[in-house]
Amino acid sequence: MRLRSGALAASCLLVQALGAGLFLRGFFPAPVRSRSLRGAAPIPPPEPPPSGSSSNWTKVPSPLFKRTVIMLIDALRDDFVFGSKGEQFMPYTTQLIEKGTSHSFVAEAKPPTVTMPRIKALTTGSIPGFIDVIMNLNSPALLEDNLIWQAKAAGKRIIFYGDDTWVRLFPKQFVEYDGTTSFFVSDYTEVDNNVTRHLDKVLKREDWDLLILHYLGLDHIGHLSGPNSILIGPKLSEMDGIIKKIHTSLLSKEEGEKALPPLLVVCGDHGMSETGSHGGSSEGEVRTPLLLISSAFNKRSGPQKPPELVQQTDLAVTLALGLGLPISRNSVGKLLLPVVQQKTMREQLRYLHLNGFQLSRLLQENVPAYEKGKSWI
Template identity: 25%
Template sequence: MPINEDLKRRLLAVEINYLRRSARTSRQERKTNESIRNTMNATEMVIDIIERRGSKWFGHLLRIPDEGWSQKPHKWKPHGRNKRDANSIMEEESEADEKNKKYTIIVSGLVIHFLLLLAVFDVYFASPLDNGMSPIRSTSNPPAKRLVLFVADGLRAEAIFGEEKEELIPFLTDKLKNVGSWGVAHTRVPTESRPGHVAMLAGIYEDPSAILKGWKSNPVNFDSVINQSTNAWAWGSPDIVKIFNKDKLSKIHISSYDAQIEDFGKQDTGILDTWVFQKVDVFLKNEVKSCTENCDQYFTNGNTFFLHLLGIDTAGHGYKPHSKEYKDNIRLVDRNIAIITELFNNLYQDGLTAFVFTADHGMTDWGSHGAGTDHETEVPVIAWGAGIEKNHKRQDINQIDLAPMLASLIGIHIPINSLGILPVNYINSSQENKAQMMKSNVLELLEIYNRKKLRTKSGALLYIPFKFDEFINEKLQQLQSLNTESQTDYLIFECQNLIKYLDKQLQKCQPQGGAILQQDSAPCYKSKEIMAFFKNKMINVLDWPGNSPDLNPIENVWAICKARLRKIDCTTKTKMIEAAI
């Protein structure tokens, strides 16, 4: 009699469940599979013995009905679609396990790659801006009471500093030649409107974390000259003027035109700038001049008036920088700046208004910007009025240097995130006041450095105190003693050199995943820095004009001294400076 099929299935089910449990708990896959095969063979042998010997031996144990036995093959094969032997079942389960392992490897790989990508963003695209620094006032004796800032969007330096400057900008040319300072401000990529305005008014370059917002806005709030001003008025494009009053401060007054007016295909691109100039004209004549109540806000110290002029950028995109429309828009801006300057001088007759004209970025010959060519990164700077030195020579600066300069002109706090270095050559004030401005610049940068150092210390597994800190402490004590002794020339010189090395340290303090910052030894004065110092002292002592042709003999002496200075060590150079003072 053949063995009962139901019994076979039950035996197989028992063995398969046992083998499944064994396979789950086994740590060695090969031994487990070997054990499974051996056990399955033993099960087949038991079934074969039962079929061969009959129910008289095992029937009472397995409850097999004694209906007679017949010879069967050594290996039985189940019939039917859903009846499978143990070997095939285990093979399918083994294949399923292999698939699960493959899926596990794939998912794990994706997770690891995602974490690595996230780490890259966390290290290199984290915002470098910090909060919690104490604001530092630029000076207690500002040379100007108010600031008027003109920003010509999309104006490259080559367009107005070329051979056509007297024909394109007669008013500004007169100011840069006779009564003001001028030069080129060097910007950084991306050369776009928002990063450019943030650089000149906040003293910071583009925030790398802005990539998370599609480069459309600053993800972290920042300090600026606008919100540090006592009162501020801004006119221009809504995309620009509104980013400087996200906190809705009542002291900042924003006036912008409808965004739909910004049509790059309009023939009359000057309509945008005309709108701004008309608004300022009405404001000065109707609100300020005719003011009868609460007029102190218009005449107090530390006010800023910001005019954003988008017309030149519009003409450049639509007609290219060498077009008639682009040049006509430049003429329109120059003509109206002359009118606005006269209005301010007539309204505020104290002669304490400072004027600064610049641009946020330049433009290529084909009417685009955003990259790093010279036409895009070089923009003009022309300053005149109260507190501005008369310089006949070109004085180049970085765009972020405008922030401490604007703040120093009207005596407000330097923006707390500013990395700019005060271009002291643009400032017309006493040596004592210049020294105070430079010292404030040092203290402001030192606040940023200390905050970044604290962040590094709190996030690093191993923190090593910086040797640079000892040098900083010594220099601060030296600056304090120089300030007490009123050695202003040496104080300015020391501040300028200290700022350079602070700037280098701040560049190394960018977020790098808590890594230990690189160290610099105490700075050594360069030969050219020492010679520049001595040269200025000689000119001051002998009362020699800086552009005098009689300086040729002195230049020869300098050439000989420079060759010898290169062989002198740092300590000796420092002692030379101290001895000279």
């Protein structure tokens, strides 16, 4: 009788262990990763597909933009920009969306919707796991191939102001930075003023190629009083004024120059739930606006379609090709085609070819049964 009881108990323990293993395997899935390390020699780009006429284009296409400003507004939900709040509190941004030289998208962020994993997704094009929620409290340096590292390796000068998570993830990558801690959630004023106070000077300077701004105030308001707080409107108006300041400055610098146009990217890392929190997978937490603004695009006119739903990971590959950089090895994103629609059809196909080549190589390294056809070689 005791033997049977012992066997039953052992069986129960075994089933529990298997169940825990299956749960952990599903909750913390093995990430899709390239076998190559970040410091390894870059993979040479593929030759362009043959055409009826000869071509000497055998390198990564030239950059589309001279300099880029990335303005990340923490916890910016898509309806804060594309809904009634955007029309009321962000008139300049709304005008750019409806009648400006811009492309607008709704970028879907995968859970966990907390800051550090989302910065990883935006810069690597890969999908972080739930283990990153724990690491979010003490972010180590990001060793995975990423857009910031590629830009620095290409000689681009990068300046950062805002959430100091970036400084911990990318140490020694910025020629200038001023980090702001995100732990004082009750502060939604100084935390943003600390970023904005640098703008007037830095926008006049010519010694940078990539400017990254990470504003925390909206996220802190969400944690304090939720997305319907009376504080949301004034904060959105403040952000709208900053977008106007940056955009008009970029336009004024562009006048009289024959160089490539600049690019302004406005995005969120995640949204917020109806209670003002984030981390989960509700619609308010995963849907964020993504605006790309540049005189390289056609001016919008006529009735506008609802913004297209894309993946947050699509931004990394789009920025890489737009800045003339290699695509990060672990990126699972796809190029946002409207950004290159001004180029010739053959140039657009070349961008897609580079994106497809990188994705096929990543698939080949992670799926043992994958077979690469001769037509890809």
